[in-house]
Amino acid sequence: MQRPPLNDLAAFLMVAQECSFTRAAARLGVSQSALSHTISTLEQRLGLRLLTRTTRSVAVTEAGERLMQSVGPKLAEIEADLAALTALRDRPAGTIRITVAEHAANTVLWPVLDRLLPEYPDIHAEVVIESILRDIVAERFDAGIRLGEDVDRDMIAVPLGPPLRMAVVGAPAYFAGRPLPVVPQDLTAHRCINLRLPTFGGLYAWEFEKNGHALRVRVDGGLTVNSGALARRACLAGHGLAYVLADTVAEPITAGDLIRVLEDWCPPFPGYHLYYPSRRQPTPAFSVLLAALKRQAAEMG
Numbered sequence: 101m102q103r104p105p106l107n108d109l110a111a112f113l114m115v116a117q118e119c120s121f122t123r124a125a126a127r128l129g130v131s132q133s134a135l136s137h138t139i140s141t142l143e144q145r146l147g148l149r150l151l152t153r154t155t156r157s158v159a160v161t162e163a164g165e166r167l168m169q170s171v172g173p174k175l176a177e178i179e180a181d182l183a184a185l186t187a188l189r190d191r192p193a194g195t196i197r198i199t200v201a202e203h204a205a206n207t208v209l210w211p212v213l214d215r216l217l218p219e220y221p222d223i224h225a226e227v228v229i230e231s232i233l234r235d236i237v238a239e240r241f242d243a244g245i246r247l248g249e250d251v252d253r254d255m256i257a258v259p260l261g262p263p264l265r266m267a268v269v270g271a272p273a274y275f276a277g278r279p280l281p282v283v284p285q286d287l288t289a290h291r292c293i294n295l296r297l298p299t300f301g302g303l304y305a306w307e308f309e310k311n312g313h314a315l316r317v318r319v320d321g322g323l324t325v326n327s328g329a330l331a332r333r334a335c336l337a338g339h340g341l342a343y344v345l346a347d348t349v350a351e352p353i354t355a356g357d358l359i360r361v362l363e364d365w366c367p368p369f370p371g372y373h374l375y376y377p378s379r380r381q382p383t384p385a386f387s388v389l390l391a392a393l394k395r396q397a398a399e400m401g
Contacts, residue, residue, distance in 0.1 A: 106178070108142040108183050110170055111135060112150060116160045117239055121153075123143075147384040149225050162313070168238070168333050179382055181336040192384035193222030196287045199234045200227060200245040202330060203345060204372045209245060223385045229327070230296040237377055242386050248370030253300035260393055261400045269358040273338040280361050281341075284308040284317045291340035293317035296326045306343045308365040 102377075114124040115135065125135045143150055150164035160168065183289050200209055205227060213225055228241070236244050244251075247264075251257045268281070274291075281287055287306065295304040303324065305316035321340045328344050333344035335349075336357060343348075346366070352358040374393055376382070382390065 104384075106175065108138055108145075109167075109262075110175055110179075111138045112142055112164070113140060113150065113168060113172050113175065113240075115158060116164060119158050120161075121128055121158060136168055156168070158287070172238050175238060182243075182385060189291070191222050192388045193221055193223045194383050194385040195226060196243075196386050196389055197226045197384075198243050198245065200229060200230065200238060200240075201208050202229050203348065204245045204260075205229050208372050208393070208396075212389065212396055214235045216389065216392050220385070220388060223388065225389075236375075242383070243374055243376040245372050245374050246371045251373050251375045254378065256378050257372075257373040257375045258390065258394065258397075260374055260397045261370045262371055265346040265368050266307075266342050266343055266366045266370045267349055267353075267360050268341055268362045269335055269353065270341045270357070271336055271338040271358060274335075274340065275359055282299070284315060284362060287317050287319050287341065290319075291321040292342045293321055293331045293334050293342045294319060294324040295331060295343070296324055298326060304343075308362065309367050310365045325368050337381050 102136060109132075110122070111128060114128055115121055117123040118127070121132050121135055125132045139151060146163075148163040149161050150167060152159045152161055158366070165263065200210065209227065213227075217223065217225065233242065233246065233250060234241060236242075242267075245260065248257065248259065268287075270290075277284075278290070281290060293305075296302070297304050302320070305318045306316065307316050323334055323339055325334070328348065331342040332344050332348055334340070335344075341361075346360075349358055349360070353360050372388065376386075
């Protein structure tokens with residue numbers, strides 16, 4: 101059997117990950133017809149069908165799944181090693197792909213990129229903002245930024261800032277005529293803005309802890325969102341209590357536009373961490389970003 105070219109395998113992995121010839125072709129910078137021909141040629145060489153195509157969708161066959169699992173990580177390592185050769189150039193260059201939650205993107209990543217990109221014009225950053233956790237090896241990300249408690253143990257994890265805290269807040273108009281909650285169980289008598297988790301689709305149970313005693317409270321109300329920013333906005337408008345990151349509501353609390361409650365039940369927890377595979381050799385471009393993020397973390401204390 102003739103050995104398939106690496107480019108053909110990379111094209112297959114992109115289609116399989118995207119489940120779409122349209123999106124894969126856009127990311128690869130080729131036409132759909134050329135990509136379809138590449139995949140058909142690969143299937144002919146292997147004598148196996150790797151993808152099931154319909155007019156509406158693309159699905160990976162059993163053989164395609166096995167190829168993804170065996171070849172995907174190896175190709176990612178080869179690409180990383182080739183990219184590392186850019187160290188021989190005068191200036192770091194290449195693309196850095198990072199998956200990051202929206203709050204971390206705005207507060208931790210963007211301040212660094214804003215300073216870094218003009219200084220290194222040959223570095224291109226692709227920032228994918230999403231709440232769900234990705235397999236950064238299989239999906240060919242260089243790194244991710246998530247809360248420390250969410251990072252897998254087999255990853256290298258670098259703290260990017262101080263601990264974070266949650267806050268339960270409500271608008272003065274909402275609290276008019278209502279008693280302030282004193283313990284988390286009091287929340288069941290209040291209208292609360294629910295948060296739907298992106299990974300499993302369930303509603304998030306608000307988490308509290310005091311003096312070593314932890315508890316989770318399932319709240320109810322007339323609004324459910326999957327965005328902390330929208331929960332904050334709805335809370336400011338008086339639609340109920342919100343459970344959000346404390347730094348996102350610091351200004352309206354100071355201005356008196358929001359009232360914070362249950363503060364003694366919201367202890368600090370590990371903040372954001374950059375994580376990446378321990379077995380992957382960092383590219384020069386990624387090393388520059390990593391150093392800049394570490395400097396910022398040291399400045400934040």
